[in-house]
Amino acid sequence: MAVGLTLIFGVMRVINFAHGDMMVWGMYIALLLSRRAGLDPYVGFVISAVALFALGLAVQRGLVQRIVDAPHEMQILLMLGVALVLENAALMAFGPEPERVRSPLAASTIWLGPVFVDVGRLVTFGVAVLLTLLLWLFLFRTDLGRAIRAAADNPYGALVIGTDVRRVYATAFGIGAACVGAAGALVSPLLPFQPATGLSLSITSFNIVIIGGMGSLLGAFIGGLLVSVAESLGAVFLAPSLKELVSFSLLILILLFRPAGLFGKRAP
């Protein structure tokens, strides 16, 4: 999910505050597919990603495109507005109760001696690695991917050599949203969610992206691993309720000593 956020920021310099709420919609789509069509979320994530791609495209075309060049605070206001609309639409459509998608895969565990491995988490991790890899291949090995990177590096230059920057932006936003849609569906059996969950998801992904470096795919990936390992170790060695303290202390340290993040490029 952090990969999607970093992609959107890296390309358009727009901070997507509706990211967590988009993810919650990905979760609800997985829930609907599982309840109505009996589709396991580990398969249904593809549909969830496609739906969020369409949503991302629509949000970009209708709203974000108008403010790409506006100051950051105006972009933030707009994206917070989108977040509010998404959250309350979910509240109206699905109600306030926490939900969880049931999947037989998420309920099983493998025991290697005294160590147990949660199959649901393992599969989610595997698919996340695979998706990040595919995205990387797409960005570095296809024409559209190269165009996205060009527009990210220098929009004016990209325009000069004949790139349809608006289309590229829309695609990038759509792909970013699709990543978060897939992520939402994949964690829906592991994490109970309700409409209000979006904000905490947004904050977690900002934390990861800032630690990893804004706009860096590898950074988002490593940042995600770093934050979760830090939280788990914090819960073991300190009090469990202090684990968020550990990850946010990490954030402050990074901001103090490496403001661009671990893999981010320094601002020119």
Add this chain to the structure above:
Amino acid sequence: MASTRVTRRTLLKTAAAGAAVVGFPLPLRAQAKTFKIGVIHPVTGPLAEPGQACRVGAQMAAEAINAAGGIKALGGMKLELLLGDTQTKGDVARAEAERLINAGAQMLQGPFNSGDAAAMVPVVQQRRVPFLIDIAAADPITANVAKSVREGQQKLQFVYRNFPTGSSFGRKAVQYFGEIFKEAGVSPKRIVVMHANDLFGQLQARGFVAAHKAAKPAWDIVEVIPWPEPPSDLSTEVSRAKALKPDIIAPITRPASAQLLLPELRKQRVEIMGIVGPGSPGLYEAGQLAALKEDLEYVLTSVPWPDFKNPKTRAVAEEYRKRSGGKTFDTNSGYSYDAMMLIADILERARSTDAEAIVAAMKKTDWQGQLMVSAGPVRFNELGDNPNAIPAMIQILGLRPTVVWPKESAERKFVFPRPKA
């Protein structure tokens, strides 16, 4: 012009009232036709689900009272409900209390959330409107008013509560734990308390630990493990609990954290005699049962619960199920139903709509009509609380919440220790 119109309307109304109360003594005709009760709950916002249940419970009770002929001691006066919404915000709760009193509310009932109740108390004390708290557990709500009346800063207490207080939850839970262990003939030693570290979870955990310390039972609380609420993952917390080799896990959850905790306990194969909660949401609601299914089976929780051994409770529960689209008659709908019935009893004895007469009748309450599991009739002590309002121990058996303790109210015998998977 305007005054003549009002006069005509008043005349018409009086005539209608006169026709309705033909045969009753003259002074009654001068009184309002209805007794207005402000019913305030969080029907929107994060606690909308329980708030709506409370409102429906109060409405059903008022309809039943009116259908049975209203308040007989007041010439068949009907109850009229003025509805309010706190949105679980203290300032809104206060404003709603004022609004309804301005609209003519002669009594207030509500408000589910302790913070909202605390915000409403100054209003009712100032405006001298009797306030019956149907649900809100924090001890200071009534205790603070009682103290200022005792010290002479205020003349009369207008706030009364028919709900177990926060501190009594902890004491009762410790008591039930001991009684159930004894009845089952087992002696678990090591109990691990796991709790959400929000305000509610901390108070509840602290109350339980303090009550345990005071009672000195044969079992120990070996560790208290908090988690940030809402949690994103509880695997480390659970492995920490597992390493302590507990006999019992005592969870204090919220609906979202219960959905993480119970599957995690199963996945990590934590071998225990049972999961016994000192009292918290998330372990018995219809939505949770649908989401957690067999993970909730055999879970015990201490919670205020309707007494389904009472045939009247079963009848009301059936009607509630129809009216709410299949929901269970539970803590919230039950206590607000009882509160409205209690108000009717108070009015019958007050024989007047005067606020001080109502308070005098409230103080002398000795009412047995409640549908909730209780230790005896409703009586208010010097703080304005009803010490006979108690939680019950319920257990999920066959995916249905069932009262298993106290013995007098038990629908079935508990299953403890739980069968090995």
